[in-house]
Amino acid sequence: MFIGEMGCWLVVGLMALWRRFKGSAPEDRGYQAVDTEENGDAEAAPQADDRTKLLHTGPSILRGYRVALLALPAICDICGTTLMNAGLLMVAASIYQMTRGALVLFVGLFSVVFLKRHLHLFQWLSLVGVVLGVAVVGLAGAIWPDEKPENSIGQPEEDSATDGGLSDAARAIVGVLLIAGAQIFTATQFVLEEYLLERSTIDPIRVVGWEGIFGFSVTLLAMFVLHATIGSTEAGKYGYFDIVEGWRQMTENKQVLISSFLIMISIGGFNFFGLSVTRSVSATSRSTIDTCRTLFIWIVSLGLGWETFKWLQIVGFALLVYFTFLFNGIVQPPLEFLRVPDEEIEELLPEEPIEHR
Template sequence: MASKALIPFLVGMMLLTGVCNTLFTKYQDNQCVRNCDDPDPKNRKTFEQPVLQTAQMFVGEVGCWLVVGVMAAWQKYKSRSSPKADGYQAVDTDNANDDNDDDAASINSAHPLVEPAKRRAGPDGLLRGFGILLLALPAICDILGTTLVNAGLFMVAASIYQMTRGALVLFVGLFSVVFLQRKLHLFQWVSLVGVVTGVALVGLAGVIWPDPKGALKQAIAAGDDDAASVDALRAALGVVLIAGAQIFTATQFVLEEFLLERSSIDAIEVVGWEGLFGLAVTLICMLVLHVAVGRTDAGRYGMFDMVEGFRQMTEYRAVWVSSLLTMVSIGGFNFFGLSVTRSVSATARSTIDSCRTLFIWVVSLGLGWESFKGLQVVGFALLVYFTFLFNGVVQPPFKFLQPREEVEELLPEEPIEHN
């Protein structure tokens, strides 16, 4: 638990690293990597490698092991610097077994996510021994969800991408009811309808007034009507991909909650393990897709051409520098986000994350990556309000919507977000 003086720093760093995650990735998408000197802007190609961007996210998650190692080294140093008085202590052999049982119980009870009935399974619960392989399941969901949102990001503006991800609340709520047997109150069902309405308005704004990038922007400026139609279709497809990806992310959240409730493993270690499993599966899939698709004439220079992707990432300074910065910001976002959850609450973290969307929007407007859209403002306002209402940050506006009993949390106390 961090001191009160440290909490503003943790909140600020969570916001900073969270904003950087999206902005660095969008900056990467805007970089020209082929035919950059071609006089026809439609022939210029930007960096569009969502699979490689998924791999770089997992590298950032693997970096969480550095934090775990530093924390372990610090605890070891502290234990050495304060040894027991006189070195030895007497041991009551008659009660040794009872003492061991009490120690195990105290370890389990110290973790707030472990239900009392399940703490007797041991300090690691389901995630002990080979059971740690269960974390490959949420990692695979993370691969699918992250790859889809990365693909959608280079089709829409950064703020629309972030706002569309608000559909996650809908799927988490529904999946919690179906698979975790949670109960939704009337005001939460109303909130879900409001979230869907907000996301729909944000997506509609992106389709009606798309923000073309690079070559498409120049083509549209030159009066190419076909380019304008293509950009509108790309924006619509991007919104669908990002919204659909939230199904996999919600599945990931539900799986993580199920596993965390039945184990006492630290959440930052879960991020590290998922990073290892996710990186391994992603690299294997990249190799298979490169052989099956990337080497063909139709797949050459596409997102499954691994050789071309690594060439683009290594030859262009803006791409590999933004990759390094993204890896660092992802690791930092998870660390500071978990610290905020422990020091304040999971609801506070989700509220702060909504502020991240606002900052991304403001920065994108300032950089000229997108234009101001009134409909997007309305959608964002609805999205934020109903997300706050769903999480209990604001009270239901009408008495008949107010719950008559205590509202059960739908997310774990330490929600694990990766991007």
């Protein structure tokens, strides 16, 4: 994952070479706001230019050694991803999806508490509606589960289904708690990124690159420590923390190797677009849009024959998309008392936070 994020520096280097080739000097001033006001008086143009420059004259929090602050969201990403994957091993994918839907509520709550955001009543109802939509999708999977393919990694299916002698009920409870805890880390990551991006002019693609460097360094250090203390012991051999066994499985299994490579490529773009949404709109909007990823995963899974069509999932996805549009102001609340004046709602794409040069 973090190797893919570090690949964003390759894109940054290619962009620098392109600027050099075109003969334009790169400006390290971050994104610049665009003045959309039409001024008929030519004398007003210099004033507009001065006003535009003042938007980014404040000190940037991600300058010099302070860029290391990006290690904080990277660490939250590590914790969230690890807990979610550990929980997914203990519960069905449908339960995983339902529990993961709580992310939008955590992000909304943290944005109000720590970033002093103000969410209207219809936006809170939209967040609840997004969670409800994800829950309906997961409920459909729980009622009509699809047959799972046999384990092809070399580990017996019955062995992979057991975990320290825990009963199915205990495994489900532990799995749900792990996934729910992961949403707190992911929500913290989103809110931290919004806080840092609001106070800096650094491009989102550079943010992804720096998070990749810090995340890779922390992961590498943790891997060696866990391998030395657990993975290299007799009890931990062939377990989760055995680096040698993990490397063997990845290199000897072609499907795992190709999947890992494709994930590295996609994760860089995924985080870049996510950070762009965070900077342009908000972390809460990013979380609601990110939840819609379930819809596209479902469509692809249907095309590949990994899932069967269920009408209840259509209801869940309809709720998911509608309440996402409602939260982001694309559609109006159906009830009059939920509606607020347009000037009291933050723009979906405001001018000041981010604009392309």
